[in-house]
Amino acid sequence: MGIEIERKFLVTGDEWRHGAVGTPYRQGYLLADRECTVRVRTAGTRGYLTVKGAGTGLCRPEFEYQIPLVDAEEMLATLCQGSVVEKVRYRLDFAGHLWEIDEFGGDNRGLLLAEIELHHEDQPFARPPWVGREVTGVSRYHNAFLSRQPYRTWPEQDR
């Protein structure tokens, strides 16, 4: 069991793309409610099954297991609620911190999110120039929400 502390931001610029190498992700949800989320993901040629609890503040208990790719693909095709979320995830270092940038595709094309994982809630970090508004905790930017209500269905003022 791990504890996740993540802060999430909209991405405004393109400078981060220089030299960034991405991995294609596909993910869906067997369950997504307030108390518990069960996610199926393929990341490149790997499959994962992940259980997340509700947690408090920025912390959520998380249990992640690697599973056979064919299992993950089968669950995505037959058992997930909502639609499958497609994105390319880029990992890059900025000022000694690992950032993950998700460039969404399919029905969520146009959305770009940057995440940083921290060791504790108040940990300081440098804010990259390509990072815009913070959306940590804003539920419509959760991937589980995107699987039910994709970005392209959002009204303009919510983007």
Added chain:
Amino acid sequence: MGIEIERKFLVTGDEWRHGAVGTPYRQGYLLADRECTVRVRTAGTRGYLTVKGAGTGLCRPEFEYQIPLVDAEEMLATLCQGSVVEKVRYRLDFAGHLWEIDEFGGDNRGLLLAEIELHHEDQPFARPPWVGREVTGVSRYHNAFLSRQPYRTWPEQDR
């Protein structure tokens, strides 16, 4: 991914106990609806996370993964809906087939179920003398149902 074909019976006698060695099971459900079940289980000192689809007839697609015991215990304690189902599972051979007998405890004490797993739906098998009424497909005998409505809350005529 495997396909499960199981037939389930009430247990009437005690003859099966001779020499049978049981393993304690505790299990709960992150999700239990018609389309999909996500189960957390401890079996002795092992933990498991299992996803089952709806399937048709006696067949259900099943994806089972061994996980650390501490993860399973934490999920049982904090993330499962309903109550934790406790039972001792005995495995024994009868006429060349493996039978599993579940003797429930806690709020389901008094319930005993025997299951046989088959390779196809019409496969013949010998019926042991300690096997009573068949309850295959009867939803109140599903463990997920028992976690929400334990056996001791059932009206007498449903037992």
